[in-house]
Amino acid sequence: MHFTEQDHQAVTAAIREAETKTSGQIVCVLAHSSSAYAHIPVLWASALALFTPWPLIDFTQWSVQRIFLLQLVVFILAALAFSWMPLRLLLVPRALQRARAHRAALEQFVVRGISRTRHRTGVLIFVSLAEHYARIVADEGIAAKVQTAEWQAAIDALTAHMRDGRIAAGFTAAVERCGAVLAQHAPPDGSPNELPDRLYVM
Numbered sequence: 001m002h003f004t005e006q007d008h009q010a011v012t013a014a015i016r017e018a019e020t021k022t023s024g025q026i027v028c029v030l031a032h033s034s035s036a037y038a039h040i041p042v043l044w045a046s047a048l049a050l051f052t053p054w055p056l057i058d059f060t061q062w063s064v065q066r067i068f069l070l071q072l073v074v075f076i077l078a079a080l081a082f083s084w085m086p087l088r089l090l091l092v093p094r095a096l097q098r099a100r101a102h103r104a105a106l107e108q109f110v111v112r113g114i115s116r117t118r119h120r121t122g123v124l125i126f127v128s129l130a131e132h133y134a135r136i137v138a139d140e141g142i143a144a145k146v147q148t149a150e151w152q153a154a155i156d157a158l159t160a161h162m163r164d165g166r167i168a169a170g171f172t173a174a175v176e177r178c179g180a181v182l183a184q185h186a187p188p189d190g191s192p193n194e195l196p197d198r199l200y201v202m
Helices: 005-019 039-051 053-059 064-082 085-090 094-111 148-162 167-185
Strands: 025-031 122-128 133-138 199-201
Touching (some): 005 025, 005 167, 025 094, 039 064, 053 064, 064 085, 094 133, 122 148, 122 167, 133 148
Antiparallel strands (some): 122 133
16 A cells, blocks of 8 residues: 555645534544454464374374474464465454454544544544454544434445545545534534644554
8 A cells, every 4th residue: 555645635635624614623544454463373373283293193103203393394384374464364353353443443533632622523534454444433522413324424435435446535535524524513613623634544
């Protein structure tokens, strides 16, 4: 994934434009992955290494030392293979991927200060590429006023562009949709801009 300075500027401009029509705040976060899933290579390599001796014991006359050496080689090679991120992700259950991405979105909501805005009308647009996960997290001051379908429309606009590899266009479209929702439910009241107008890339 290559995100240019022009892409950053486009998202920033979209956020600034949207926030001129609302007292709400919009923050965008793009993550390469929501987790390193560091346990996966060790877990699967250990399972393969533990399985390796049994057919050798039953069907060969190899010595214990030779079987142990092969077991060690299997563990090392499997751990290296499963360290390749695309393969590692294939071994992670989809439910676990979504859970990790959801947790990452909630963490970013707190880390970026969205929960500390004056009117609690901040919105996070979060995307995690490795997990193919996108979510909008709205603060309590706006969440109760907006139906899920309105946020889903923003997610749909985001993912439609991202499927074509147009990440910046996806964020821009989502920002525009969220801005329209915020303008309706949290109109301008002269409040200062409380959060940076930018896209965070993790």
